[in-house]
Amino acid sequence: MQLPEICIKRPVFATVLSLIIVLLGLISYQRLPVREYPRIDEPVVSVSTTYRGASAEVVESQVTKILEDSLAGIEGVEVMTSQSRSETSRINVRFNLKRDPDSAAADVRDKVARVRAKMPDTIDEPVIAKVEADSQPVIYIAVEAGSLSAIEASDYVHRYIQPRLSVLPGASDVRIFGERQVSMRINLDRTRLAGYKLTVQDVEDAISRQNAEIPAGRVESQTREFTVVAETDLQTAQQFNSIIVANVGGYPVRIQDIGNAEIGPVDERTVSRFNGKPSLNIGVIKQAVANPLDLSNAVRAEVKRMNQSLPPGMKLIVAYDTSVFIERSIHSVFETIGEAILLVVLVIFFFLRSLRATVIPIVTIPVALIGAFALMYFMGFTINTLTLLAMVLAIGLVVDDAIVMLENIYRHIEEGMPRMKAAITGAKEIGFAIVAMTLTLTSVFGPLAFATGRTGRLFIEFALTLAGAVLVSGFVALTLSPMMCSLLLRHQDKHSKIYNAVEDGIVAVTNGYRRALTWTLHHRMLVVVVWFVVLGAGIFLFTQLKSELAPTEDRGVVFGVLTAPQGSTPQYTADMLEPVEEIYRGIPEADAYTAISGYPTVVDGSAVLRLKPWEQRTRKQQEITEQLRPQLAEIPGAQI
DSSP: OHHHHHHHHOHHHHHHHHHHHHHHHHHHHHHOOBOSSOOOOOOEEEEEEEOTTOOHHHHIIIIIHHHHHHHTTSTTEEEEEEEEETTEEEEEEEEOTTSOHHHHHHHHHHHHHHTGGGSOTTSOOOEEEEEOGGGSOSEEEEEEOTTSOHHHHHHHIIIIIHHHHHTSTTEEEEEEETOOOEEEEEEEOHHHHHHTTOOHHHHHHHHHHHSOOOOOOEEEOSSOEEEOOOOOSOOSHHHHHTOEEEEETTEEEEHHHHEEEEEEESOOOOEEEETTEEOEEEEEEEOTTSOHHHHHHHHHHHHHHHHTSSOTTOEEEEEEETHHHHHHHHHHHHHHHHHHHHHHHHHHHHHHOOHHHHHHHHHHHHHHHHHHHHHHHHTTOOBOHHHHHHHHHHHHHHHHHHHHHHHHHHHHHHTTOOHHHHHHHHHHHHHHHHHHHHHHHHHHHGGGGGOOHHHHHHHHHHHHHHHHHHHHHHHHHHHHHHHHHHHHOOOOSSOOHHHHHHHHHHHHHHHHHHHHHHHHHHOHHHHHHHHHHHHHHHHHHHHHSOOOSSOOOOOSEEEEEEEOOTTOOHHHHHHHHHHHHHHHHTOTTEEEEEEEESSSSTTEEEEEEEEOOGGGOSSOHHHHHHHHHHHHHTSTTEEO
16 A cells, blocks of 8 residues: 555655544534434425414315415325414425425415415415424513513514614514514593494504595606605594594594504414513514524623613513523533543553554544545435534544554564555554455444434434544544654663553453453353343343433423413413413522413413522422422413
8 A cells, every 4th residue: 555655754744644634624613513412304394374263163274274285295295284364374294204394385375376276365365384393482581561561562673672672683583572663552431432333444444545645646847856755644533533533423433432543462362471470472483593592692782782772671581492401411421432542542642651652542532533525415314413413422533543543553663674664664564454454444434314204204313423433534544644753753671660560451451361262161051151142132021111312401491381271362371471480480490480471372381490500409390390299280282
C-alpha cells in the first residue's frame, strides 16, 4: 500500500490532510442544526374547516363525511382520523412514509376542491396544511397585563410584541392564546325588535349598507390633483347607535332604539391563566430547519429588551421553554464524550506505558469525531442526542486502527529497526488489515441506513454518523498515524520501575488466562452446559423487559389534560381547570403553571406545571407525576 509510505516520507502532506478534515468538520459543526431527535417528516396533511353556528352533528354530516369520502381515494393513505365538534371539523390524513409531503398535500388539496360545491356555502374555506413535528411552539411567554384590560393588552401584543417576535432568526409563526380582538358588538332587545316588526337580518343589512369604505377617487386640475377620502366607515359606538335600521310609521328606527352598541372582544373562545391569574400566552414556533437553542436565546433576549419599554404594570415572563431540556441533554452528552475520551486515554496509556506512544492513537479521536461532522453536514443530518451518542460509541472504535498500526510499527522498532524503515515496513504489513477492519465495522452499521419505518428513520443518522467516524479513523490510521510513529517512537533499552511493574501484572494476567483456558478445555461439557444456562436466562430476562420507543426522562414539566362534556363553554372548561391549578399550587417543587382552555377545541383544556430545575428539587418528575395522578383522577375528565 503506497499511501502510508507517501505520508511517512512527506509528513507535511500527511498533516495537511488531517488539518483539512478538521477544518471541514469545524465549519460543518457551526452550520449543523440542533434538535433533540433526528427529524422525521411524516407525510401527514390536515384539513380544518370552520362552520360557524353549526352543531357537531351538522358539521359531521355536511362537512366531515363529505371530505372523508373524497380523501379516502387518495393513493398511499395509511390512517385517516377526523374530529367533528361544534363549529369545527378537523381531518388528519397520514400517508405512507414513502410519500412526499408536498405531493400528498397537493393530492389532498385537489380532492377537497372537487367536493367544495357539495358543502354549505357559508363555511369558511377549508385550510389544508402539512402537519410537522415542529408545529408546536418552542417557547411560551406569559403576558401579565397589569392595569390594562384584556382587550387593551391583546391589542398591544398584536401591534408591538408579535411583530418583533415573528422576525427573530428561526421563528416561523407566533400564536397568541387568550387573545381578545377588538370589535363592535351590537346587543339587541328582542322585545323591541318584535315591537317594530324587525329582525336581526334587517339590522345586519343596515349595518352592511351604512358601514362601508367607498373609494371616492380624486379631484384633478391643470396643475394639481387631490385624493378624495370619503369617511363612510363607522368607528365609535355612538356612530353605530345612530344607524337607521328602518322607517316604521314615518319614524326612523335606530340601533339605539332596539339595543345598544359597545366595544368588546370578537369572541371569548379561549381562556388563559398564568399562576392562577388571567393572562395572555404567546407561543413562538420555529422553522423546520432552525436551531431551537438559537431561537430560544433570541426570544429571551428580545423579551428582556421589551420588558424595559412596556406600559406600566405590563410584564413578559418566559412560562415554558422546551429548548432547556434539549440544551441540557446535549450538554450532558458532550460531558460524556469528554469523560469517554479521558478514560480511553488512561486505558491506552496504561497498556502502552509511553507518553509518546499514547499521543499517536489519541490524535485520531478529535480528527475522526470532527471529520464526522463534515459527513453529517453533507448528508443533511443534525446534532441531536442520537448522533452525539454515535460519537460517544465511536470514541472506543476510532482508536482501534491507530493502535494496531502503532503496535506493529513499535514491534519493529523494539527489534532494532530504524524508525523510518520500521514505519514503512510495519505500515505495509498492516495496511490492508486496517482497511478490512474499517470496512468490517462500517458494514455492521451500514444496514441500518436502509431500515424503513419510523424507527428506521430515527436510527439512520445514528448509524451513518458512527460509520462515518470509523471511516475517517481508518483514513487517519493510514496517513497520520504511521507518519507520527516515524517521528515520535524510539527504541528503549531500559524501562522504568512502573513500566516493569505493569508488565509483570500483564504477564500474570496472561498466565492466569492460559490456565483458565486449559481448565475449560478439559471440562468441555460443563462449559457447554453453562453456556446453555446463560443463554436461557438471557432469553427469559429479555421477555420480561418493558419496551418503549424512548426512555422516560425528567423534562421538568407535567401536563394535565381535561376534557369537559360536549357542549361546554370555554369558561366552564376554564372553571374546571381551577382545581387542577390548586393542586399544582400545593406542589413544593412547582416553579410556575399555565392553564389554557378552548384551544384547539372548546371542550379541551390543559394545565402545564413547570418544575424547578432538577438541582433545586429533591424529587424527580416521575415521583411528582405519580403523586398527582390520584389527585387528578378525582376531577371529572382530568388526566395526566
